[in-house]
Amino acid sequence: MSRYIVRMPGPRFTLDRSSPVPLYFQVAEQFEHAILSGEIAPGERIDNEIALAKDLGLSRPTMRQAIQVLVDKGMLVRKRGVGTQVVHGKIRRSVELTSLFDDLSAAGQKPRTEVLAVGKVAAEEDVAHELQLSIGDDVWSLERLRFVGKQPLAVMHNFIPLDVVDLDAVDLETVGLYAHMRTSGILMRVARQRIGARGAGAEEAALLGEKKGSPLLTMQRTAYDNAGRAVEYGRHAYRPDLYAFELTLVDR
Amino acid sequence: MSRYIVRMPGPRFTLDRSSPVPLYFQVAEQFEHAILSGEIAPGERIDNEIALAKDLGLSRPTMRQAIQVLVDKGMLVRKRGVGTQVVHGKIRRSVELTSLFDDLSAAGQKPRTEVLAVGKVAAEEDVAHELQLSIGDDVWSLERLRFVGKQPLAVMHNFIPLDVVDLDAVDLETVGLYAHMRTSGILMRVARQRIGARGAGAEEAALLGEKKGSPLLTMQRTAYDNAGRAVEYGRHAYRPDLYAFELTLVDR
DNA sequence: GTCAACCCTTTGTCCTGACATATTGACGTC
DNA sequence: GACGTCAATATGTCAGGACAAAGGGTTGAC
Incomplete structure (x- = not known):
């Protein structure tokens, strides 16, 4: 046989x-x-x-x-x-619908998060467009700084429609945004990502301990729930010496 | 009903x-x-x-x-x-096992390729490791510069085991590496990618029309064929103002 | 000895049928 | 009127069978 x-x-x-x-x-x-x-x-x-x-x-x-x-x-x-x-044994986990916090926790590292700002702001053009809202509509704005050990790793800026979750009562330094959304009953099923690069702005550079203009890895992500509603839009910048995106492609 | x-x-x-x-x-x-x-x-x-x-x-x-x-x-x-x-209509095509040349052609643009160097070189450590060879083994090395219109877009450096294809007789300025490999009977089924960023080196900067140290988007890819054999390893650098990686994630 | 035709193996596609389980809305009771 | 129960609905899982198509090896003819 x-x-x-x-x-x-x-x-x-x-x-x-x-x-x-x-x-x-x-x-x-x-x-x-x-x-x-x-x-x-x-x-x-x-x-x-x-x-x-x-x-x-x-x-x-x-x-x-x-x-x-x-x-x-x-x-x-x-x-x-x-x-x-x-084909091969060691599959690096393909990109999934998880957050950086999940990524690092799974890797056994100890991430730390510092909330820089959280509150309601008027949606700018790109935010409104991605979240299927009108320009000027109020949305949650969340800015965080992520550390691995003592090193600053990423500046993360998320926007969330007001009717999706309430960010006021949450301790986002310990919980993680995605975990909070999941426990709130928000199921993210599909997301579109755009990965690019650019030079650091003055503020970012200071936060990340880099020089102005030094290269950063950027990622923008819009996540949709079961019903096709946009539930989260994020613009993030990573220190490229500490982070990279790995994915496995399969031809079908 | x-x-x-x-x-x-x-x-x-x-x-x-x-x-x-x-x-x-x-x-x-x-x-x-x-x-x-x-x-x-x-x-x-x-x-x-x-x-x-x-x-x-x-x-x-x-x-x-x-x-x-x-x-x-x-x-x-x-x-x-x-x-x-x-969920939503406009799905940006997820990352697939295609080359940049295919990407641009499909987008209706007219890519142009300039072959900078092609020949056999001794594999360095990372190349040998990725291609499952020994350090010093000869491999094909292919360096190309990609243009969209008149603007330089990317510097691409590929390494291919000698027994996979023959690059001598091919006009890689018109054919495209992946197309050539496909017509040679090489079927790439799985690939692992790593996307990151770094500052441009002096040589790259000159080729891409950027300044030394300006941010570049980088991608390393190792492709495997049907039998799990590594058939291609590539290190590429893109101008981030002209190119980004877009992908759609689905939670399953 | 070379090459074509054939056969065997294995996955690809498609069918019918059945039961399990999650969700929603309607109904009935308290 | 509020709440729990139940039925209807739709997807999730599983079975067993049948034929098609592709790849590889063997066999046979030339």
Whole structure:
């Protein structure tokens, strides 16, 4: 049945049919772990879908769905008539709908946030346009300075429509804006980002401990909720010696 | 059956079952067109999967697969128990496995390329590491300067293993590196990118018409083929006033 | 010995059917 | 009138089967 390098998950994979976690997801998780741990090496082929499904007592569509999850992540590649094989193990987490705070926390670092200013301001043209409001409408404005250790990392400026959340009663130095929005029931599903670069302004430079005109990495992001409503617009500037955007692209 | 805003594609959607194009893809294309043209506006709900499937004479799994394509693109959002609705129409094409040349061509602009240097060089540490080679191994090195109109836009430096393609016989000023690799049978499926910023070096600055130390947007990319083999590593620098990376994120 | 035709393997697509679960709105009770 | 319950609705998950198409290897003819 198998010819060259083929891995049979066999009894190492366990399924819990009483768990609320979908079967395809359970399989995908265990496959991902096996790949990340090096148990299945890059270049290796895995067994074909039908054999895997039979092995695990699943239907082929469910097995396919499990594999699809990892194909979407860029860990597996399918070739018709040939098989499915591991592309590479170490996937740097692709860009996701999380904040820098989440990024750094996950990396085991200790981020610190200093709120520079928070309050209501009249929306300028670009803010109004991105948030689907009229120029002059009041919006929340939030300016923060982010540190890693003792080093200033980023200046972040967010704008949020008043009816989305209330920022007055929140301690944004400890909670994190995105976490607060999530607990407020705001689900962000889609976001558009624009990543660029420019020279630092005088104020930014002072905050970040750089010189005026020194290069900064910039990111603008507009996030939308379930209903397609713009719920957040942010303009951020990062010190390029401390931060970069990493992403994994998958051709589909 | 429908309550508020619901769109029934009905007879406007046509299917060609004799076409080699998969049915789910045909449906997805027509839905995408209807959304992009504004025929179905952001916020509107579309009919439920079962009704749509019945309407088009398809099974529900096929209909689901069609919708899934657009969900992955960030154009549609599903909510269990509620329905599926349009998030927003104008999706800026997410970052894909294409080159800057493709980007600009698609935008209707006329890019021009000047090959600064092409030849074999010994791989330095980072190049060898990214391309899974040993330090000192020969690799293709390709340096190009990209223009939009008469303005220099980017300095691009690519490294390619010798056994992947032959760059000697190619006119890389007209063809484009990625196009050449594709026609050579190299299929790039996964790539890892790192986007950052830094000040321009003296040489770069002169090429790009900027001053030494002025901010540049940088991108490093390693591309892998079907078999997980690293086939290209590139270090590029862009003028930030002329170029930025735009991408659409979808939470899944 | 070279090259074309054929066959086998594996994924791609599509179908029918079923049950689970989240959400909403309507109904009924207190 | 407020609140909890229940039913309707729509997506989420899973099963099992069938045929198509592509890739790779083998076989056979020339």
